[in-house]
Amino acid sequence: MNIFEGLYLFFYLRKKRKAIKCQKKLPFPVISVGNLTVGGTGKTPFTIALAKELKKEGYGPVILTRGYRGSLKRPVIVSEEMNAEDAGDEPLMMAMEGLKVVKSADRYEGGIYAIKKFGFNEQDRVIFILDDGFQHWRLSRDLNILLVDGYKGFSNSRLIPFGTLRSPLSEIFEADMIFITKKENEKLKQALIEMGIKKIYFAPLKIEGLKDFDGREIKPDGKKAFAFAGIANFQSFIDCLKELNLKITGQKKFIDHKKYSKRTLKKIEKLAWNAEIIVTTKKDFVKIKEKADFLKPRLCYLEISLKINEESIANLLNFLLKFKHKTRGA
Secondary structure (H helix, E strand, O other): OOHHHHHHHHHHHHHHHHHHHOOEOOOOOEEEEEEOEOOOOOHHHHHHHHHHHHHHOOOEEEEEEOOOOOOOOOOEEOOOOOOHHHHOHHHHHHHOOOOEEEEOOOHHHHHHHHHHHHOOOOOOOEEEEEEOOOOOOOEOOOEEEEEEEOOOOOOOOOEOOOOOEOOOHHHHHHOOEEEEEEOOOHHHHHHHHHOOOOOEEEEEEEEEEEEEOOOOEEOOOOOEEEEEEOOOOHHHHHHHHHHOOOEEEEEEEOOOOOOOOHHHHHHHHHHOOOOOEEEEEHHHHHHHHHHOHHHOOOEEEEEEEEOOOHHHHHHHHHHHHHHOOOOOOO
C-alpha cells in the first residue's frame, strides 16, 4: 500500500467510525445490497430481482436509494411517470418494474418517509432494501449482501486511486451473503471459499431480449445494429448483443452515467447511418426517451435480468423468519 492508498484508507475509516456512532434503525428489517468496488456489479438488476422474489413470498419490499444525479434531494416516492433528470436513471428503472422506490440522500429519512406515506404498521411484512448500501453506515442493516462482478472480481485488489476497491478487501467479512454476478465464475468462488467465506451464490446474467421505443419485444434476426451506452462495463453489453446474433456495424462508449444532450443523440444518429437498429441499455434509454423522438423508428434497448437461485432465496427467507415476532425500535 502506497501513501495515496493509505490516505484514502485513513479518511475512509474515519468517515465510517463517525457514521456508525450516529447510526439509526428502522422499525422493519433492512437488507443492504452493495459492493466493494467502483463500477457496475449489477446492483440495479439484482435489487430488482431480489424485490420481485420477496414480493412472490408475500413481503412488501421498499427500495431505499440515493440514486445517481437526479435533481430531487428531499425524500420522494419515485414513480415511472417521472423523468430520469428528476429521479435518476437507476431509481426510475426500479420504479418501472412496479416496485416501491424512495429516493433520499439520507436513507433513514427515506425509510421514515415511506412508512408515513404508505401507511405501514407493525403487522405489515415490510422489508427495506438499501440500494448501494455497503458504505452507507448511517443506517443499521440486518442483512448485508455483497455483490462481486463475475468477470472482473476485485481487479488488482488495490484501493482507489490505484485500483477499483472503494472499501478495503478485509471488509468482505462484513457480508452475510455474497453473490457472484453476471458470470458463474467457479475460480472466483473457490478463492472466496479459501478466504473463509461460506455463503456464496451465483446470480448469472439473463438476456431477456430487445425492446422497442414503446416497450414491445422485437426479434434480433441478425439485424445490423449500432450500439452505444454509458455504463461501467461496456464490453459486457456488446457481448450480450452478439449473443443475440446482432451484426454490430459500429459502437460508441460513453462515461458511466452519461448525461445525453440532443446534440449527442444527433451525432449517434449520423454514426448509425448504415444500421437497421440503434441499441442501448435500459439504463441509458430511460435518460434519453423524452428527447429522442427522432430516433423512435430505430431505437431499442437491451432488457437483462439477474437470476437469483432458490437456495439463496430459501436462506434469505429463513433469516427473515427471525423478525416474525420481533419488535424493533425506530
